[in-house]
Amino acid sequence: MSSVGTATETSATTKGVRPSAVIAVLAFAGMSASFMQTILIPIQAKLPELLNADRGDTAWVITVTLLVSAICTPISGKLGDMYGRRRVAVVLLALLVSGSIICALSLGTVPLIIGRGLQGTGMGVIPLGISILRDTVPKERLGSAIALVSATLGVGGALGLPISALVTEHFDWHALFWLAACLGLVSLVLYFLVVPARSTKTHGRFDYVGAAGLALGLTGLLLAVSRGNEWGWTSASTLTWLGVGVITLLLWGWYELRQQNPLIDMRVSARGAVLMTNLASIAMGFALFSSSIVFPQLLELPESTGGLGLSLLNASLILMPSGLAMLAMSPVAGRIERLIGPKPLLTAGAVIIAAAYLAAVLLDMNMWLVLVINTVIGVGIGLGYAAMPTLIMQAVPAHETGAANGLNTLMRALGTSVAAAVIAAVLANSAVATAAGPIPTKAGFDLALMFGLAAAVLCAVIATLIPRPKRAIDNENALPETMAEEHELLPTK
Incomplete structure (x- = not known):
């Protein structure tokens, strides 16, 4: 057998497939996986005390999930292209459930780190879900479906934070992981029952x-x-x-x-449309996470130090509408994309985010302004995240959509990771010593918001430069340049 292999299609008929149910399951699984990224935020500062461990050791409980999710996302995408996306997604969800149970039973740092690493593998279900949509959803619903599943990268974290805060306020911290295990198990069962076991497959040797x-x-x-x-x-x-x-x-x-059958085809990734979309994804990921760091601190700092003096739970509730906005924009984004295409949609999303950050810089912030501005950022993220997978799938062969979407998801995660480091450094360098500890100044918050504004503007500029995608290598399986053409290539009821 050639190492490159050939693309084969299994179970070509759509008889018995319910697109609405498939979309709902893929979105639920995506939100369950992204929930793992924020699950420990309510108790992050207490981990050294809870685990009786050094702060440097407990930091790995957070870091390992980031590392594993970043590594597994493109790898699982390639495995999905080779061996079936549903099959690989089910394995990832099983690992997520296993990791959650290990965390729920852990009493020390090492098993918690192991479990958190296994939880990180679940992020791969999001790009796999986007690729599954291409195989199962008719063209008139594909844009909205992609928007919904893509948005779960941000929605799960936004909705998960108040849930985590509420659970830790009333129960032992281990209950967080029993909740995570239940979410993962429900996703796993629904995948078996609803998602069809078919996709484009390529056979060959794994790299x-x-x-x-x-x-x-x-x-x-x-x-x-x-x-x-x-x-x-x-x-x-x-x-x-x-x-x-x-x-x-x-x-x-x-x-x-x-390599004949590389993990990631660098030549395809270097195509103008793919490369520029991935660069825009880094910038938008940075813009998303900048607000996720600034606004919680601003809301929770005491009023005597310039903050708004809210509890973690109340601050989470103020921030939650951003995630709801991402969900609400999914059907809207799908309709807009069919009218104007994904490139203008990405540009519009970035412009909306930039406008929100500009308002945050110019206005004196209060609780309601934070709610409105963060919600507007959620609208922009919902539009941008809806456009990115379509831009990628227009420019890559059908048998590489899993790996290509995995790489794009990694680029968004890279943007959030860089934002976490840069914004934390900005706030730390601006902090002044107080009796309650170092407190960031207003100048520090303003500078951090300016970084978010700059990232959004950069994303908008890059988006305008994305070239018209060339036809993918296997023309018969390539995603068309407009959603209106998709009906020709996708099976329908």
Whole structure:
């Protein structure tokens, strides 16, 4: 068998498939997976006390989920392209459930880190779900469906934060992970019952060396970015991991270009439409997470220090409408995309986010302004995240949509990781000593918001430069340039 293999289609008929049920299950699974990213925020500061461990050790409970999700997302996308997206998604959900149970039963740091790592694998169900939509949903619903599943990257975290705060306020912290296990188990069962077991498959040899190289490169890069504030940006640990990450990724790219069946096809990824969309994704991910760091701190700081003095639960409820806005924009984004296409939709989303950040910089913030501005940012994110998968799928062959969407999801995660480091550094450098500890100043908050504004403007500029996609290699399976053409290529009832 050739290492490249051939694309084969299984179960071509759509008889018995209920698109509404499939969309609902994929969205629920995506929100369940992204919920794992914010599940520990309510107790993050208390982890050293709860686990009787050093703060540096407990930091890995947060970091390991970021690392594993970043590594597994593109790898699981490729595995889905090769062996079936539903099959791989079911495995990821089983790992998520296993990790949640381990965390729920853990009494120490090591098992909690292991469980959190397994939870991180679940993020791969989001790009896999987007690719499954291409196989199962008719054209008139595809745009809205992609928008909904894509938005779950942000929705799960926004909705999960108040839920986590509420649970930890009334129950033992282990209850968070029993809740996570229940969400994962429900998603797993629904996947078996509702999602059809078919997709475009490519047969061939899996690129184990490429997977290992990508894992090492991303680990080095993300460790340097996520722990740089703690270690010091010029410390030996930060510079060493940064060097390992950059050098490994360069060697990995050189290696991938020479493979017949690479983990990620670098030539396809270097196409103008794919490359520019991924760059815009990094910028939009940065813009999304900037507000996620600034607004919670602003809401929770005491009024005597310039904050708004809300509890974690109340602050979470103020921030939750942003996630609801992302959900609400899904059908709207689908209709707009059919009218004007995904590129203008991405540009419009970035412009809306930039306008919201500009208002945040110019106006004196209060609780209601934070609610409105953060909700508007959610609207912009909903539009932008709806456009990105379609832009990617227009430019890649059908048998590579899993890997391509996985890489795009990774780019969004990279943007959020960089934002977490940069915004945290900005706020820390502006902080002044008080009896309650270091408190960020108004100038620090304004500068952090300016970074979010700059990222949104950069995203809008990049979006306008995305070229018209060339036809993908396998023309008969490529996503058309307008959603109006999709009906020709997708099975219908």
